[in-house]
Each structure stands twice: as structure tokens, then as C-alpha cells.
Amino acid sequence: MAPAAATSAVEQLRSLVAAADGPRLKDFLEKLTTEDRVYTILRLEKADIQRLFVLIAPEYAAELMKEMPEAEMSGLMKAMPVSDAATIIDQMRSDRQADILSGMNREASEAILNKMMSREVKMTRFLLSYPEDTAGGLMGVEYLNYNVHATVRDVLTDLRENGVRYSDYEVQYAYITGDDGTLCGVLKMRDLLFASEDTKIEQLMLKSPVSVSATMPLDELARFFDDYGFLGVPVIDGHGRLVGVIRRTAVKEASAKQANKIFLKLSGIVGGEELRSMPFFTRSGRRLGFLTMNIGLNLISASVVAVFQGTLEKWIALAIFLPIISDMSGCSGNQAVAVSIRELTLGLVKSGEFARVFLKEAAVGVLNGLALGLFLGLVAWVWQGSAMLGAVVGFALATNNLVAVCVGGLLPLVAKSMKLDPALLSGPLLTTITDMFGFFLALGSATMVLNTWPELAK
Amino acid sequence: MAPAAATSAVEQLRSLVAAADGPRLKDFLEKLTTEDRVYTILRLEKADIQRLFVLIAPEYAAELMKEMPEAEMSGLMKAMPVSDAATIIDQMRSDRQADILSGMNREASEAILNKMMSREVKMTRFLLSYPEDTAGGLMGVEYLNYNVHATVRDVLTDLRENGVRYSDYEVQYAYITGDDGTLCGVLKMRDLLFASEDTKIEQLMLKSPVSVSATMPLDELARFFDDYGFLGVPVIDGHGRLVGVIRRTAVKEASAKQANKIFLKLSGIVGGEELRSMPFFTRSGRRLGFLTMNIGLNLISASVVAVFQGTLEKWIALAIFLPIISDMSGCSGNQAVAVSIRELTLGLVKSGEFARVFLKEAAVGVLNGLALGLFLGLVAWVWQGSAMLGAVVGFALATNNLVAVCVGGLLPLVAKSMKLDPALLSGPLLTTITDMFGFFLALGSATMVLNTWPELAK
Numbered sequence: 001m002a003p004a005a006a007t008s009a010v011e012q013l014r015s016l017v018a019a020a021d022g023p024r025l026k027d028f029l030e031k032l033t034t035e036d037r038v039y040t041i042l043r044l045e046k047a048d049i050q051r052l053f054v055l056i057a058p059e060y061a062a063e064l065m066k067e068m069p070e071a072e073m074s075g076l077m078k079a080m081p082v083s084d085a086a087t088i089i090d091q092m093r094s095d096r097q098a099d100i101l102s103g104m105n106r107e108a109s110e111a112i113l114n115k116m117m118s119r120e121v122k123m124t125r126f127l128l129s130y131p132e133d134t135a136g137g138l139m140g141v142e143y144l145n146y147n148v149h150a151t152v153r154d155v156l157t158d159l160r161e162n163g164v165r166y167s168d169y170e171v172q173y174a175y176i177t178g179d180d181g182t183l184c185g186v187l188k189m190r191d192l193l194f195a196s197e198d199t200k201i202e203q204l205m206l207k208s209p210v211s212v213s214a215t216m217p218l219d220e221l222a223r224f225f226d227d228y229g230f231l232g233v234p235v236i237d238g239h240g241r242l243v244g245v246i247r248r249t250a251v252k253e254a255s256a257k258q259a260n261k262i263f264l265k266l267s268g269i270v271g272g273e274e275l276r277s278m279p280f281f282t283r284s285g286r287r288l289g290f291l292t293m294n295i296g297l298n299l300i301s302a303s304v305v306a307v308f309q310g311t312l313e314k315w316i317a318l319a320i321f322l323p324i325i326s327d328m329s330g331c332s333g334n335q336a337v338a339v340s341i342r343e344l345t346l347g348l349v350k351s352g353e354f355a356r357v358f359l360k361e362a363a364v365g366v367l368n369g370l371a372l373g374l375f376l377g378l379v380a381w382v383w384q385g386s387a388m389l390g391a392v393v394g395f396a397l398a399t400n401n402l403v404a405v406c407v408g409g410l411l412p413l414v415a416k417s418m419k420l421d422p423a424l425l426s427g428p429l430l431t432t433i434t435d436m437f438g439f440f441l442a443l444g445s446a447t448m449v450l451n452t453w454p455e456l457a458k
Numbered sequence: 459m460a461p462a463a464a465t466s467a468v469e470q471l472r473s474l475v476a477a478a479d480g481p482r483l484k485d486f487l488e489k490l491t492t493e494d495r496v497y498t499i500l501r502l503e504k505a506d507i508q509r510l511f512v513l514i515a516p517e518y519a520a521e522l523m524k525e526m527p528e529a530e531m532s533g534l535m536k537a538m539p540v541s542d543a544a545t546i547i548d549q550m551r552s553d554r555q556a557d558i559l560s561g562m563n564r565e566a567s568e569a570i571l572n573k574m575m576s577r578e579v580k581m582t583r584f585l586l587s588y589p590e591d592t593a594g595g596l597m598g599v600e601y602l603n604y605n606v607h608a609t610v611r612d613v614l615t616d617l618r619e620n621g622v623r624y625s626d627y628e629v630q631y632a633y634i635t636g637d638d639g640t641l642c643g644v645l646k647m648r649d650l651l652f653a654s655e656d657t658k659i660e661q662l663m664l665k666s667p668v669s670v671s672a673t674m675p676l677d678e679l680a681r682f683f684d685d686y687g688f689l690g691v692p693v694i695d696g697h698g699r700l701v702g703v704i705r706r707t708a709v710k711e712a713s714a715k716q717a718n719k720i721f722l723k724l725s726g727i728v729g730g731e732e733l734r735s736m737p738f739f740t741r742s743g744r745r746l747g748f749l750t751m752n753i754g755l756n757l758i759s760a761s762v763v764a765v766f767q768g769t770l771e772k773w774i775a776l777a778i779f780l781p782i783i784s785d786m787s788g789c790s791g792n793q794a795v796a797v798s799i800r801e802l803t804l805g806l807v808k809s810g811e812f813a814r815v816f817l818k819e820a821a822v823g824v825l826n827g828l829a830l831g832l833f834l835g836l837v838a839w840v841w842q843g844s845a846m847l848g849a850v851v852g853f854a855l856a857t858n859n860l861v862a863v864c865v866g867g868l869l870p871l872v873a874k875s876m877k878l879d880p881a882l883l884s885g886p887l888l889t890t891i892t893d894m895f896g897f898f899l900a901l902g903s904a905t906m907v908l909n910t911w912p913e914l915a916k
Contacts, residue, residue, distance in 0.1 A: 034685035035805040227492035252710035263721030267796030276818040319777040324756045338725030347493040360734040
């Protein structure tokens with residue numbers, strides 16, 4: 001859709017909402033591609049978006065919601081009349097319900113839960129009781145479950161009778177439980193194709209099935225599914241009872257979401273998500289939160305420059321190179337931060353392995369520091385005609401580059417072992433430390449040089 | 459695994475490799491969790507890792523390879539004796555083969571292809587002919603395919619006869635083609651459960667099935683699977699012929715990989731991947747590539763400071779605040795870069811929508827710029843006892859913050875419409891522009907102030 005066509009689609013949608021014509025709205029939206037649909041809806045004013053979701057049938061609203069960015073949906077649901085929101089959420093699958101409700105504050109989600117259909121609420125509350133990025137928070141409760149004493153005939157009968165209800169399920173597997181609810185087997189549905197109707201499920205099922213604990217965190221789950229080809233795996237509670245099934249796609253989606261959050265947090269977006277369709281003050285506030293922390297830290301490192309003001313006054317050319325030293329060290333350090341965060345996510349480094357990270361980074365830091373320091377030193381010498389300036393600036397950058405990669409490599413490990421968020425904190429802390437060190441190295445060595453050769457001062 | 463236990467596991471593994479004891483190696487590795495297995499293997503020296511993969515049976519080697527980070531595997535395969543590499547790759551599924559081979563240069567992958575079993579090679583070459591991040595590059599060729607004229611009996615017979623070969627397949631669906639190979643239907647395997655053996659597949663299949671073109675790029679595929687609940691979708695060539703099946707998980711995995719690449723590139727890791735187990739010169743070189751570009755750009759912006767050296771000499775306190783203005787504007791701009799990259803990935807902004815991004819960013823830029831500028835101005839006034847210094851510094855930061863978010867928001871759109879990589883280029887270009895502007899605003903306005911009130915100079 002070219003921008004012009006896009007504008008007219010937004011106009012059309014707006015007038016359909018104004019006309020309050022539910023069926024025509026649905027027709028119009030269904031003709032667009034997913035991408036254009038999401039794009040066009042999000043170009044409407046907030047109030048119109050709410051009206052749109054109330055105008056169309058709840059089933060279609062639930063379907064549409066699935067396509068929209070999650071960060072938008074929780075906000076939209078919160079702003080809608082509670083009973084409308086509850087009707088739409090009623091139409092969703094349990095894991096999706098939990099996803100959206102966990103994006104709201106407790107008060108808002110309770111209000112919606114109170115209006116939901118009673119048979120759904122218990123399940124959703126149950127899912128909400130698990131932290132978001134664990135197997136319990138990511139699992140669904142729509143799966144086939146049979147008793148271990150059932151026969152193939154029982155299963156086939158149930159499938160024929162409840163086929164409609166199961167039509168949303170992924171039915172490659174059924175999960176087999178004992179009388180007390182403990183998981184005791186997994187049945188490949190296609191094995192039913194080859195078995196006689198009197199066969200006991202117990203004989204057909206795979207015994208001692210692989211399962212995961214409801215408390216297993218996302219990164220372990222991601223590695224679990226990397227290891228095994230399963231499309232889904234049963235989730236058990238502390239007593240071995242089957243409580244849900246976690247699908248491979250739910251884990252992969254959560255991993256992709258986590259990777260996106262990391263990159264946004266590293267870029268200083270608090271909360272790990274911003275879209276330009278979000279409310280203005282949310283956007284401004286989240287960004288300002290990070291910037292405020294950063295300006296505070298910047299002032300701390302600037303105080304190092306202030307201490308050496310006298311030196312700077314005598315040797316003004318240094319002021320040209322201070323921002324370069326600051327920026328280059330920050331860049332080098334950020335590379336090391338990114339690699340550490342990547343390795344932590346993959347489980348390739350453990351949060352206690354300071355020595356390994358230090359040695360690996362130091363090696364790169366020495367080589368790259370020498371290369372960059374030598375280059376900047378030569379440039380400073382030629383440009384400003386002072387070999388001593390080149391020596392000071394080159395020495396400061398080379399040394400500080402080494403400091404930067406070591407600090408940058410270690411910070412995420414330290415943050416992780418202190419249970420802090422490595423993605424949001426590593427960057428600002430890194431640049432504060434490297435700025436202070438860099439300014440100190442450059443201005444401190446310049447001071448020593450000036451004390452030794454006062455004639456260098458202007 | 460605590461670091462101490464980890465060390466001893468590495469030691470044990472190393473001695474098993476030295477003893478060249480394949481079966482015991484497998485026993486040892488199988489007892490570890492996936493995470494510990496990958497971790498322990500990657501702690502060995504490169505030569506030992508190669509020896510390990512040759513010592514164990516090729517099937518197990520192929521299984522292990524699946525667990526290892528892809529970036530490591532292409533390198534390892536390249537370094538192994540070609541015939542060993544070919545034997546291991548022969549054991550993998552076609553999409554995985556294409557993945558690993560496409561990570562090598564042409565020469566290396568050709569050498570391996572020439573040693574592979576002939577029935578595999580044709581398929582793999584075929585998959586390699588599609589670009590990596592398209593439906594063709596991500597699809598697999600292991601799927602059930604029946605002719606439109608077959609009966610349920612034919613299908614069931616084939617399933618019983620070839621069950622072993624199909625055991626790796628995901629068999630919820632079979633894809634139905636006409637005599638000329640064009641896709642004409644999709645058969646839900648579970649519908650076989652309810653049908654009589656004489657039923658024609660044509661009657662049972664879903665007609666006009668959804669399919670994607672082999673050239674569909676990753677971001678469209680990701681949105682496609684967000685829209686539809688399918689676990690897999692058939693891929694067709696330009697003539698409507700079935701050429702493969704793309705699985706939801708393959709797309710989700712590729713998206714997660716892409717998100718990781720973006721965050722690493724934004725942090726200055728060329729190529730979008732670095733692990734500390736990679737060769738030293740690869741790591742150092744990729745980082746240095748980015749840093750070299752950056753130092754060049756830094757020198758350009760430093761030249762603005764050099765132009766105003768005279769002003770700086772007269773008003774040295776400015777030198778304390780220049781790095782703050784540079785760093786803060788960089789941070790603000792990076793937030794806008796990240797949001798644009800996120801919106802481009804989600805398809806929420808089109809690369810021509812400069813006006814929208816500009817307006818959305820300008821609003822945030824004005825508010826946050828005023829807040830930050832006011833704050834820094836007050837700090838400068840109180841700290842250095844000069845209201846005029848506060849005014850200069852505050853004005854420069856407030857204005858430059860506005861410039862930074864607008865430039866930061868627009869750069870990824872510009873890069874994308876010029877078919878450049880937004881993630882790798884936006885950061886360095888942004889900081890160059892914001893540094894030049896920031897230095898110019900601060901030092902230029904300081905120059906004007908000094909011309910008007912010369913008594914302010916020391």
C-alpha cells in the first residue's frame with residue numbers, strides 16, 4: 001500500500017466507524033492484508049479504535065486483537081468499557097487471555113475478570129498466578145486429556161462428539177493422566193490410526209513422558225525446545241500433576257519478544273517497548289526516565305573534567321579530543337556489553353565466570369585499543385602539530401579502550417548476579433565509568449606532561 | 459552447574475577426546491543437560507571440538523550440531539575434513555543443511571556438497587538457490603505429498619509402508635498436487651480418522667489452500683504466521699508448483715535470530731553475531747570494522763570543536779559540558795532509532811512516511827528537550843556560577859535534543875528506502891550529526907554571547 005492509498009484506507013475506516021456499521025466494518029477490514037489492517041487501525045484516534053472493537057462481533061474482535069501489537073492491546077482493553085473488554089477476552093485462548101491481562105495493573109485486570117464468563121475466569125486466574133516468563137505463564141489449557149484406563153474406542157468417541165470444541169486445539173498429542181491427575185503418558189494421535197479399538201491407551205501411550213516444571217524460566221524453555229523437536233510439552237506442578245501444555249510457538253514467540261525488549265532497553269526505552277501510536281506522555285515519560293538517569297551519571301563524569309579545568313585551559317586542543325575518547329570508549333564497551341548479554345541469553349557464559357570474560361575481552365581490548373590509540377594519536381599529532389598531544393590522546397584512548405571492553409563485558413554478568421536488568425543498566429553505567437576513566441587518563445597524563453615540560457602550555 | 463563443576467566437566471570431556479573413545483564420549487555428553495553440553499563442548503580447544511565430532515557417530519553428531527549456535531557450526535564444519543563434514547550433514551534435515559552451508563563461502567560449501575550422498579545433494583542445492591531470509595530459504599522438503607487422484611486407502615497404505623521414513627516429519631497435513639505438480643489442496647491427516655477407505659482424497663482435502671510464494675521475505679512471513687494459526691504452509695514457485703513447506707517454528711526462529719542480529723548490530727557488532735568462543739581475529743576484526751568507521755566520523759564532528767577553539771579558550775567551562783551535550787543527544791537519538799527499527803520490523807511504519815515520524819518525534823523532542831535543557835542549564839548556572847553559561851548550555855541541549863530525535867527517527871527510514879542496513883548504520887551516522895550540531899549550537903551561541911558581552915571571557 002503506497003502512502004496515498006494508505007491515507008484513503010484510514011479515511012474510509014474512520015467514516016465506517018462514524019457510521020457505526022459493524023458488518024461493513026468487518027467486510028472492509030477482511031479485505032486488507034494483515035499488515036495493512038494493523039497499520040490502518042493504528043492510524044485511527046484512540047477513541048475510534050475503541051469504538052471499532054465494540055462495533056464488530058466479539059469473536060472477530062478477539063481475532064483482530066491477536067494481530068495487534070500486545071503493548072497496544074492491554075492499553076486499549078483498559079480504556080474500553082469493562083463489559084465490552086470482558087466479552088472480547090472471553091473469546092480468546094487461555095494463554096492469550098493471561099498475556100493481555102498480565103499487561104495491565106491488578107485493578108484493571110480484576111475489573112475485567114469479574115465480568116468474564118465464570119467458566120473461563122477460573123482458568124485465566126490460574127494462569128495469571130504464574131509469572132509471565134515461566135512455563136506456567138506461557139502454557140495453555142486447551143489440550144486433549146484422557147485417563148490412563150481409557151481405550152482407543154473411548155478416545156475416538158470423545159473426538160467425534162467434541163470435535164467442534166477441539167477444532168482450535170492442536171491435536172497431535174493427547175496427554176494421559178492417572179486418577180490423581182499426575183501425568184503418566186503421552187499419546188501420539190496418529191498412533192490411533194494403526195490401533196484396534198479395544199486397545200488400552202496405557203499400551204499405546206509413550207510412558208515416562210518428557211515434561212517441564214511450571215516454574216521453568218523462558219531461557220531454559222527456549223533451550224529445551226532447541227534440544228527437542230516437540231511441538232508442545234506437558235507442564236506439571238510440584239506434585240507431578242498435569243497443569244497445562246506449552247507450545248513450541250509460544251516459547252519461540254516469547255523469545256523473539258524478549259530479544260526485541262533487550263534491544264529496545266539497550267537503546268534506552270524503559271519497559272522494552274514503544275510504538276509511536278502509544279499515548280504521548282507514555283512515550284515521553286519512558287524515554288525521559290532513562291535520560292534523567294543518564295544526565296545524572298553524565299554530570300558525575302563531567303566533574304572529572306571540571307577538576308582538571310586548569311590543565312584544559314593551558315592546553316585547549318585537548319578539548320577537541322575529549323568527546324572522541326568518550327564516544328569511542330563507549331562504543332567499544334557497548335560491543336562487549338552486547339556480546340555478554342547475547343552469551344547470557346544463550347547460556348554460553350555463567351554469571352560467575354568473571355575471569356573468562358575478562359581474559360577474552362582484555363585480549364580484544366589490547367589489540368583494538370592499540371590500533372585505535374595509534375590512529376588517533378597520529379591524527380592528533382599531524383592535525384594539531386604536537387607529538388606530545390598525540391602521545392597523551394593516543395595513550396588515553398588505547399588504555400581506556402581496554403578498560404571499556406573489560407567493564408562492558410563484566411557489567412551484564414554483575415547485573416545478572418545481582419538480579420538487576422542487564423539490558424537497561426549496563427549502557428549508562430558503562431559510559432559513566434569509561435567517561436570518568438577516559439577523562440582522567442587524558443587530563444591526568446596531560447597534567448603530568450605539563451608539569452614536566454611547562455613550555456608546552458600556551 | 460557451578461563454575462567448579464563446569465571446569466571438571468570440561469576436563470573430563472577433554473580427556474575422553476584425547477582417549478578417542480567415541481561410545482564413552484556419547485554416554486558422557488548425553489548425561490549433561492543441553493545447556494551444559496553446549497557450554498562444555500565450546501570450552502574445548504577448536505581442534506578438540508573437531509576431533510569430538512569425528513569420533514562420535516554421524517547421526518549423533520548431526521543431533522549435537524542442532525544444539526550448537528549456528529555461527530559456531532559453519533566455522534567448525536569448514537575446518538573439519540570435508541568427507542567427515544559431508545557425512546554429518548547428510549544426517550540433517552534439508553532446511554538445516556541449507557542453513558549451515560549458506561553460512562560458509564561458496565568454495566567450502568561446494569566441497570562439502572560434492573562429498574554428500576547424491577540423493578541429498580540435489581535437494582540441498584535446490585534450497586541453497588533461494589536467499590536465506592525468504593520462504594524458499596527457510597522451507598523444508600520433508601513433507602507428505604499425494605496425488606489428487608489418490609484414495610484414503612492409498613494414503614494409509616503409504617503411511618504404513620513408509621512410517622519409518624516419515625518418523626521425522628510433522629504429519630498433521632499432507633499436501634495434494636495435480637499431475638503437473640501444482641498445489642491443489644491440503645489434507646488434514648486427522649480427517650483420515652473419520653473417512654472410509656474408498657473416499658477420494660480430492661473430496662476430503664481443503665481446496666484452494668493458502669500458500670506462500672518462495673520469494674516471500676521473512677518479515678512478511680512473520681506477519682503471515684501472526685495472522686494465521688497454521689503450523690506450516692506450502693510454498694509454491696512462480697508456476698504454482700509445490701516446492702516445499704515452511705514451518706511456523708522455522709519462521710519464529712528466524713525472527714528471533716533477526717531480532718538478535720539487530721540488537722548486536724546496533725551495538726556495533728558487524729555481521730550481527732559474536733560469541734567469545736569464536737576465533738580471536740574474527741572477533742577483533744568485526745568490532746574494529748565498526749570502530750574504524752566510527753572514529754572517522756568522530757573526527758569530522760571534532761573538527762567543529764576545533765573551529766571554535768578560540769571561544770573555548772576564552773570560556774573554558776564550556777569544555778565540561780560538551781561531552782554531556784554529545785552523550786545526551788546521542789542517547790535521545792538512539793531511542794528514536796530503536797523505535798523506528800521496531801516499527802519498520804512490525805510493518806507499523808512505511809519507509810516513505812517521513813512526515814508522520816517527524817511530527818511524532820518532534821513532539822517528544824520538544825518536551826524532553828525542554829526538560830533536559832532546563833535541568834542542565836540550572837545545574838551549569840549553580841555549579842559554575844554563570845547564568846549565561848547555563849543559558850548557552852541549556853539552549854544547546856534542548857535544541858539539539860529536538861534535532862537528535864528527528865534525525866534518529868528518520869535515519870532508519872532513509873536507510874531502508876536506500877536498501878542499506880538500518881541497524882548497523884543509524885547509530886554512527888546519528889551521533890556524527892548530533893555531535894556536529896550540538897557542538898555548533900553550544901560553541902556558536904557562546905561565540906555570539908562573547909561578542910556581545912566580552913567581559914564574560916576570562
